[in-house]
Amino acid sequence: MKSTLKNRKAWLLFLLPSLTIFIFTVIFPIIRSAWLGFFDWDGVTPMRFTGLSNYQKLFSDLYFRNALWNNLLYLIINLAGQVGIALLLALLLTKITWGCNFFKTVYFAPTILSSVAVSQAFQKFYATEPPGVFNVILQKVGLGGFVTPWLGTAQTALTSVALIECYKNMGLYLVIIYSGLMAIPADVIESARMDGASGIRLFRYIKLPYIKDVMVVAVIMAVNGLLKAFDIPFVTTNGGPGSASELVTTYMYKTAFSSARYGYGSAIAVFIALESILAVLILQRIFNRSDGKE
Amino acid sequence: MRKLKHTFLYILMIAILLIQIYPIFWIFMTSLKTADEVRSKSTFALPSSFCIDNYIRAVTTSNLALYFKNSLIVLLVTVAALILFASTAAFAIGKMRFAANKWLLSFFLLGITIPIHVTLIPLFQIYRNTHLLNTCWALILPQVGFNLPLSIYLFITFYKFIPDTIMEAAAIDGASVWRIFASMILPMSKNCIITVVTMNTIFIWNEFIFANTFISAAELKTIPIGLFDYIGAKGMVDWGATFSAISIFLLPVLLVYFLLNKGIISGMTAGAVKE
Incomplete structure (x- = not known):
């Protein structure tokens, strides 16, 4: 009977389709990308080996540096707007007794919507002609001076795009953090309350240590997702106006598929992959260290 | 107070x-x-x-019905392949007894952190050389590949709740490994299958970047890029038709979501939340 679960033929047959597709569509292209990064190639003429020059070019490329800086801002705004707000809302959600599931379900709803659809609605919200939702509200509350085409203004484009991303993804982190809060044993909170802890102290010393792992996962997921953010920036501003809202991903896409600089585009793509992996490792390290202290 | x-x-x-x-x-x-x-x-x-x-105009002036059909084909084939491949691979890794299984799991999980952007340029070239560009396979293959890791992971986690003893008992009774999988494990995994199906359906239905890169032929476009084109052409001038088209796109997703929200939410947060 042991041999039944050691049937090598069955094992191979069960694994083979998954392994083949996974290697063909995920693993092999990564290796190929890293390889292409060493070449100069327009996709038509023969590839020219240029060694590390594509990677060196990254550091002196002002457009790339600008995109990297924008990406950092995008990340910070979204961490506050997604994970930060999600945490506050999740805490509120634990305080209500009736309709919890209903609220959770509706808050989560934007997560399942298509970026193209959500972006199109927000493009109209941000517009001035005809006045969109945001500009009408500004006018109504007497801040008419701030009315502007938010996505078309260099100073506000990046933040405005980031807000769409916040709207779409906040619910995901809300559900994750909420489930962490619900897993805190009720008697722990009860006895802390008896000891006189409440409000911020109760959160800081009782709840936060309990949901730390969940928060770490949420932050890592968010950072990982935001370094790869593409759909919403691409659909709304495509990096513009000028390069005011250019992110590394949109810059990579343009370099490869609009300018046909496949070698340089691959180098940027490899940068995105390394950056994502590095960010996760650094975050894990930071959180582990603060773990040791407490 | x-x-x-x-x-x-x-x-x-x-x-x-x-x-x-x-x-x-x-x-x-x-x-x-x-x-x-x-x-x-x-x-x-x-x-x-x-x-x-507006709705009539949206349907008649766009290829919405065609995009719908294309999206549906991609969705059905991808989800079917994912369920078949993930459930079997997870069984091999999670329930069968081979030393390489641990290593295989880490190998697949690698796929979760990898950004799809890294694969766009190479896949574009491979597809061009193999004439897969502008076919539905250009969308199905990478989506199966990229959604496999999480799906396999979900199945493995689910299989852990199925005790090995009942499989061993069946084996003693003479059931083959195929039989054990097909008539015991699979029927028991109904809930897990629902989670994997709903989660992937949302991802695949909304998928934009592969479709935008690999499909340029109008007759093969899926809804997200078809809609993106339509918005580009009509978004400024004909709001009624534009948002009717968007509504037609969103309605089935919202309906499914409000019917099956538990499965969708638990699927999409499965990587982070321990059951």
């Missing part, structure tokens, strides 16, 4: 709830407005009548 606090809390929660659903509500409302209403009335105004003409 306590009651007052509670009331205030509910008002706050409902206010945020309204903000969350307002964009969706606005899309449906705008889809029913006449061009005149869009131009001269406030963007907050409700439609004065149900202008179904």
Whole structure:
């Protein structure tokens, strides 16, 4: 009977389709990308080996540096707007007794919507002609001076795009953090309350240590997702106006598929992959260290 | 005092709830407005009548039906392949007894952190050379590949709850490994299959970047890029038709979501939340 679960033929047959597709569509292209990064190639003429020059070019490329800086801002705004707000809302959600599931379900709803659809609605919200939702509200509350085409203004484009991303993804982190809060044993909170802890102290010393792992996962997921953010920036501003809202991903896409600089585009793509992996490792390290202290 | 606090809390929660659903509500409302209403009335105004003409125009002036069909083909094939491949691979890794299984799991999980952008350029070239560009396979293959890791992981986690002893008992009774998988494990995994199906359906239905890169032929476009084109052409001039098209796209997703929200939510947060 042991041999039944050691049937090598069955094992191979069960694994083979998954392994083949996974290697063909995920693993092999990564290796190929890293390889292409060493070449100069327009996709038509023969590839020219240029060694590390594509990677060196990254550091002196002002457009790339600008995109990297924008990406950092995008990340910070979204961490506050997604994970930060999600945490506050999740805490509120634990305080209500009736309709919890209903609220959770509706808050989560934007997560399942298509970026193209959500972006199109927000493009109209941000517009001035005809006045969109945001500009009408500004006018109504007497801040008419701030009315502007938010996505078309260099100073506000990046933040405005980031807000769409916040709207779409906040619910995901809300559900994750909420489930962490619900897993805190009720008697722990009860006895802390008896000891006189409440409000911020109760959160800081009782709840936060309990949901730390969940928060770490949420932050890592968010950072990982935001370094790869593409759909919403691409659909709304495509990096513009000028390069005011250019992110590394949109810059990579343009370099490869609009300018046909496949070698340089691959180098940027490899940068995105390394950056994502590095960010996760650094975050894990930071959180582990603060773990040791407490 | 306590009651007052509670009331205030509910008002706050409902206010945020309204903000969350307002964009969706606005899309449906705008889809029913006449061009005149869009131009001269406030963007907050409700439609004065149900202008179904917009929907008729959206269907007749776009290839919405075709995009729908294409999306459906990609969705069905991808999800079917994912269920078949993930459930079997997870069985081999999670339940069969081979030393390489641990290593195989880490190998697949590698795929979760990898950004799809890294694969776009190489896949584009491979597809061009193998004439897969502008075929539905160009969308199906990478989506199976990229959604496999999480799907396999979900199946493995689920299989852990199935005790090995019942498989061993079946083996003693002479059941083959195929039989054990097909008539024991698979029927028991119904809940897990639902989770994997719903989660992947959302991802695949909304998928944009592969479709935008690998498909340029109009007759093969899926809804997200077809809609993106349509918005590019009509978004400025014909709001009614644009948002009718968007509504047609969103409606099935929202319906499925409100019916199966438990499975979808648990699927999409499965990587982070321990059951």
